[in-house]
Amino acid sequence: MKLETLINQIRGGLIVSCQALDDEPLHGANVMPRMAVAAAEGGAVGIRANGANDIREIKKEVNLPVVGIVKRTYEGSPIYITPTMREVEEVALAGAEVVSLDATFRPRPNGIELSDLLEQIHRTFPELLVMADISTLEEGIGAADLGFDLVASTMSGYTPYTEHDPNPNFDLIEQLVQSVDIPVIAEGHIRTPEDAARCIELGCTSVVVGSAITRPQEITKHFVERLKMVRPTAKPSAR
Numbered sequence: 001m002k003l004e005t006l007i008n009q010i011r012g013g014l015i016v017s018c019q020a021l022d023d024e025p026l027h028g029a030n031v032m033p034r035m036a037v038a039a040a041e042g043g044a045v046g047i048r049a050n051g052a053n054d055i056r057e058i059k060k061e062v063n064l065p066v067v068g069i070v071k072r073t074y075e076g077s078p079i080y081i082t083p084t085m086r087e088v089e090e091v092a093l094a095g096a097e098v099v100s101l102d103a104t105f106r107p108r109p110n111g112i113e114l115s116d117l118l119e120q121i122h123r124t125f126p127e128l129l130v131m132a133d134i135s136t137l138e139e140g141i142g143a144a145d146l147g148f149d150l151v152a153s154t155m156s157g158y159t160p161y162t163e164h165d166p167n168p169n170f171d172l173i174e175q176l177v178q179s180v181d182i183p184v185i186a187e188g189h190i191r192t193p194e195d196a197a198r199c200i201e202l203g204c205t206s207v208v209v210g211s212a213i214t215r216p217q218e219i220t221k222h223f224v225e226r227l228k229m230v231r232p233t234a235k236p237s238a239r
Contacts, residue, residue: 013045017210068096074109103132177203
């Protein structure tokens with residue numbers, strides 16, 4: 001897919017992250033493709049999905065661009081979002097239009113350099129767009145300089161050096177928009193429509209929301225934790 005075509009489809013819209021990890025209630029049984037259908041019916045302009053099987057099944061159900069990832073851990077590296085070419089191939093062959101990968105300044109599996117991985121992706125899958133999941137402005141600028149097609153604020157708050165940053169990190173999003181010449185996608189801790197709208201107002205091309213829409217256990221927890229902060233009013237005794 002050409003970048004211009006993608007941008008025309010997602011500009012100013014919502015990408016819904018339809019993911020369920022192995023230990024979560026909605027994992028398996030073709031649940032995420034149905035979640036993607038619900039998102040599409042609600043007006044989503046794209047889907048972010050984890051794993052080749054979910055990507056493949058989602059592509060059968062919805063006519064929306066898919067940002068694909070594969071989460072996999074490797075010994076000796078903290079990077080788990082599409083960390084190597086193996087995962088990139090799985091995403092590409094499953095039919096995603098975009099592959100997103102961790103582009104933070106942290107050691108990659110087997111010591112591979114991010115620049116070498118990006119070069120290999122472009123050479124092997126020239127039609128596949130590549131998005132950088134970053135946590136700092138410096139990482140975003142570095143990704144743009146390397147030749148990534150898009151950059152997303154996904155990892156802000158998830159690296160040791162950003163764990164105390166505000167969530168959502170509007171400052172980072174605004175700085176990225178002002179500092180790089182590639183489309184900026186806002187992602188990470190976006191919980192309300194107001195949060196999403198602010199990201200677009202700051203100049204983002206699109207907004208990714210996951211947990212606040214597609215993870216009922218997290219949505220429930222958010223309500224429960226808020227209710228714990230309120231002291232119940234005593235019910236008047238019956239006479």
